[in-house]
Amino acid sequence: MFKVKKAVITAAGLGTRLLPLTKEVPKEMLPIFVKGFRGELLLKPLTQVIFEQLYSVGIREFFIIVGRGKRAIEDYFTPDSEFIKLLRGKGKNDYAEEIERFYKMIFESIVVFLNQPEPKGFGDAVLRARGLINETFLVHAGDTYIASRNLEHLEKLIDVHSRYGCSATLLVTEVKDPRPYGVIGGRMVEDDIWIVERIEEKPDKPWSNTAILPVYIFEPEIFNCLEEVPPGKGGELQLTDGIGCLVRKGKKVMAVKLPQHIHRLDIGSPSTFWEAIEVSYDLSKTNIY
Numbered sequence: 413m414f415k416v417k418k419a420v421i422t423a424a425g426l427g428t429r430l431l432p433l434t435k436e437v438p439k440e441m442l443p444i445f446v447k448g449f450r451g452e453l454l455l456k457p458l459t460q461v462i463f464e465q466l467y468s469v470g471i472r473e474f475f476i477i478v479g480r481g482k483r484a485i486e487d488y489f490t491p492d493s494e495f496i497k498l499l500r501g502k503g504k505n506d507y508a509e510e511i512e513r514f515y516k517m518i519f520e521s522i523v524v525f526l527n528q529p530e531p532k533g534f535g536d537a538v539l540r541a542r543g544l545i546n547e548t549f550l551v552h553a554g555d556t557y558i559a560s561r562n563l564e565h566l567e568k569l570i571d572v573h574s575r576y577g578c579s580a581t582l583l584v585t586e587v588k589d590p591r592p593y594g595v596i597g598g599r600m601v602e603d604d605i606w607i608v609e610r611i612e613e614k615p616d617k618p619w620s621n622t623a624i625l626p627v628y629i630f631e632p633e634i635f636n637c638l639e640e641v642p643p644g645k646g647g648e649l650q651l652t653d654g655i656g657c658l659v660r661k662g663k664k665v666m667a668v669k670l671p672q673h674i675h676r677l678d679i680g681s682p683s684t685f686w687e688a689i690e691v692s693y694d695l696s697k698t699n700i701y
Contacts, residue, residue: 414570414571414573414574415470415570416469416470416471416549416550416570416573416629417470417471417472417473417547418475418545418547418548418549418550419466419471419473419474419475419549419551419552420475420477420537420538420541420545420549420550420551420552421459421462421463421466421474421475421476421477421552421553422477422534422537422551422552422553422554422626423438423440423459423476423477423478423482423485423554423555424477424478424479424482424527424528424531424537425439425440425554425555426479426531427439427555427680429680429681429682430679430680430681430682430685435481437484438459438478438481438482438484438485439555439680440458440459440485440554440555441458441459441485441488442457442458442679442685443455443456443457443458443689444456444458444461444557444677444679444689444692445689445692445693445696446461446692446696447696447697448506448510449509449510449513450506450509450510452506453693453696457488458554458555458557458677458679459476459485459554460488460514461557462552462554462557464514464517465557465558466550466552466566467517467521468563469563469566469567469570471521472520472521472522473521473522473524474521474522474523474524475524475526475540475541475544475545476489476524476525476526476554477526477527477528477537477538477540478526478527478528479527479528479529479530479531480529485525486525489518489523489525491515491518495511496508496511496512496515499511524544526540526544527540528540531648532643532648532649533644533646533648533649533650534553534626534648534649534650534651535638535641535648535649535650535651535652535653535654536638536648536649538551538634538638538651538654539635539638539639539649541635542635542638542639545632545635546632548573548629548630549629549630549632550569550627550628550629550630551627551629551630552626553626553627555626555678555679555680556625556626556627556676556677556679556680557676557677557688558583558625558627558670558674558675558676558677559674559675559677559692560674564671564674565627565668565670565671565674566627569581569583569627569629570629572605572666572668573666576666577664578629578631578664578665578666579630579631579634579658579663579664579665580628580629580630580631580634580655580658580665581628581629581665581666581667581668582596582624582625582627582628582655582665582667582668583624583625583627583628583667583668583670584596584606584622584623584624584625584667584668584669584670585622585625585669585670586621586622586623586669587621588621589618590615590620590621590622590623591615591616591618592614593614593623594612594613594623594624594650594651594652594655595611595615595618595619595620595621595622595623595624596608596610596620596622596624596667597609597610597611597619597620597622598610604668604669604671605666605667605668605669606622606666606667607664607665607666608655608659608665608667609659610659611624611652611655611656611659611665612652612656613644613645613650613652613653614645622669624652624667625670625676628651628655633658633663634654634655634658637654637655637657637658637661638651638654638657640657641654641656675691675695677691
């Protein structure tokens, strides 16, 4: 079975819509509710939840893109044996075991932090990993989580990417207002699977309501396209424009629709963060999350 072993997690955004909190606290370290391995209700930083989900599908090399003021993420991913001893000394064994499970995943993985000196866009963040990745890899934004305990969305992305011999495979969903998103158009080849023939970042006049979610699988050739395309919307290097370069070159780009029953949690703004807290709390009390 085809496996993806490397992942880029982008966590360098300024989080301006969540100021003043994000002046010192990276938005990617904001928590959502999850169910612990003993079934208890826990709060975990979103970056940890994403890391653990990707670890569960076999990824063992992580490239986490950080920027100025993101040291909290690096510190959090540095195992602290003294803190474990402190918890056990206070009789907090359940919490100690939960954190030890996280640390075990870190010890069994390669975790590399890459710096994005200036916030030049999602595409620029991904480009930080060029020269370090020479095989199929996954990209996941650090401020969005797909709440699927059985990981079906990731497994389907990987399967489609492998079966169709893709240069890029995207996760998409239908939205009411596509203007804040990249959007795609194309030809359906299977239920909820498209060959992408057109793609645009944040269209002023939307021609599609099929929006790109920030979970992707790429071949390394995306780096060449990101080096070729000029800055796009907002004067930033857009990952969507890099994917458009692949389409123009005749490379195969596919899109997979997120099943309707799977929730997408976004912590990018106060309203969506509040929704993520509410939805994750409800989901953590079920057996599907």
